Structure formats: structure tokens, C-alpha cells
Amino acid sequence: MIVKVCGMREADNIRAVERAGADWMGFICYEGSKRYVATTPDYLPERSKRVGVFANASIENIRKRAHALRLDFLQLHGTESPELCSTLHTEGYRLIKVFALRSIADLKQIPPFAPYCDYLLFDTPCTGFGGSGKTFDWELLRHYDGDTPFILSGGIRPESLNELCRFRHPKWAGIDLNSGFETAPAVKDAARLKTFIETIKKTSC
Structure with missing residues (x-):
């Protein structure tokens, strides 16, 4: 189970969340x-993989930030094309493409992107780009039959643990945590994260 903590920015908090697991x-x-990383933080994780989150950025900007932050993955959260994903994939970047799921029909968007993605991330629809802090209907994922593994996102918080432990899918690879563990935008409660991460990794989730 991969646990991704998104929306990081402050050096001390990055250290604490890395120690949290x-x-x-x-x-x-x-x-x-409001969690935008304008400049490179004074500390970047050494053990945790680094994911850069972009929304309709130019390829030049993506390359620049990928180099500055020494990213392990690019997460594309906008209306990027399969052609852009193909170009980045060919250049050696590892990609995560985000899809907001409202209905089963939204799953039909995936096939043109799948050959270029290492992971998909399924999230809750919202206005603009970024998280809504709300969950979507996970039952929709029963209809996902692709080969690309996915990360589950959208409104996951400490009280989501039981529901997560009931969820099953052969391509489910991990979870994405953000506002449900924040004390302020871009500041995570490392103690709550540590408890949650240890619990979910000890269970059959």
C-alpha cells in the first residue's frame, strides 16, 4: 500500500511527514x-518519493520544476492530452494521470492515456483543479478493468480507515492524503499521519 501525502511545502513539516512514514x-x-510551491523548499524528502503536481502547465515549465525539485513522478491534474503524456513518457518521466469520476462513463477517458502512465489517480470532481476534500462513489471503480494501477484520492481522513479496509480492487495500489490531515493549508499533522499510516500498513487494507 503506497501512502502519498500531497500538498507539502514547509521544510520542517516535510521532515516530520517523512518520519511519519x-x-x-x-x-x-x-x-x-493555496498549497503552491513557489520556490524549492529548504528540505526535500530523501526517502519518500517526490511527486510534482501540475495542471495544464507548459512542457517547459514541467521540465524546469522536475529538475529543480528532482521529481520521481509527474502528476498531471488538468486536461493534458495523451500526446503530451506520450512526449513526457518518451523523455523518461514517470507519470500519474488524474481522472475525476462522476459516473462510469468517465472511465472511458482512460485508454488513450494508459500506455504512458505508471499510475492513475482517481479523485472527486470539483470546480477548477485540486482536491475537493470530499469522497466520490468508490463503487464506480468496480467497472475499472484496465491494467494500470491506481491511487485512491478524495476526502480521505482518519475516520476513513474502516471504509478503506472494506474496499477491494486488484489494481488498487495506494491512497492520497491531503486536507483531511491538515492543520493549515500545506501543513500536515504528522502525529495523526503516523498513527494512520502505521494502522493501515498493519491491516489487510
Whole structure:
């Protein structure tokens, strides 16, 4: 089970969340977000994988931020094309493409992107780009029959544990945590995260 903690920015908090056991950390490179990372933090995780989150950024900007933050993955959260994903994939970047799910029909968007993605991330629809802090209907994922593994996102918080432990899918690879563990935008409660991460990794989730 991969645990990604997104919306990181502050150096001390990054250190604390890394110690709490986050496998991946997300750094938002979209200027419209209140968790936007304008400059490279004084500390970047050494054990946790680094994920840069973009929304309709130019390929030049993506390359620049990927280099500055030494990213392990690019997460594309906008209306990026399969052609852009193909180009980035060919250049050697590892990709996560986000899909907001309202209905089964939304799953039909995936096939053109799948050959270029290492993971998909399924999230809750919202206005604009970024998280809504709400969950979507996970039952929709019973209809996902692709080969690309996925990360489950959208409104996951400490009280989501029981529901997560009931969820099953052969391609489910991990979870994405953000506002449900925040004390302020871009500041995570590392103690709550540590408890949650230890619990979910000890169970059959």
C-alpha cells in the first residue's frame, strides 16, 4: 500500500511527514493552489518519493520544476492530452494521470492515456483543479478493468480507515492524503499521519 501525502511545502513539516512514514510526497506546482510551491523548499524528502503536481502547465515549465525539485513522478491534474503524456513518457518521466469520476462513463477517458502512465489517480470532481476534500462513489471503480494501477484520492481522513479496509480492487495500489490531515493549508499533522499510516500498513487494507 503506497501512502502519498500531497500538498507539502514547509521544510520542517516535510521532515516530520517523512518520519511519519509517507512513501510519496506531493508538491503542487499549480499557481492557483493555496498549497503552491513557489520556490524549492529548504528540505526535500530523501526517502519518500517526490511527486510534482501540475495542471495544464507548459512542457517547459514541467521540465524546469522536475529538475529543480528532482521529481520521481509527474502528476498531471488538468486536461493534458495523451500526446503530451506520450512526449513526457518518451523523455523518461514517470507519470500519474488524474481522472475525476462522476459516473462510469468517465472511465472511458482512460485508454488513450494508459500506455504512458505508471499510475492513475482517481479523485472527486470539483470546480477548477485540486482536491475537493470530499469522497466520490468508490463503487464506480468496480467497472475499472484496465491494467494500470491506481491511487485512491478524495476526502480521505482518519475516520476513513474502516471504509478503506472494506474496499477491494486488484489494481488498487495506494491512497492520497491531503486536507483531511491538515492543520493549515500545506501543513500536515504528522502525529495523526503516523498513527494512520502505521494502522493501515498493519491491516489487510
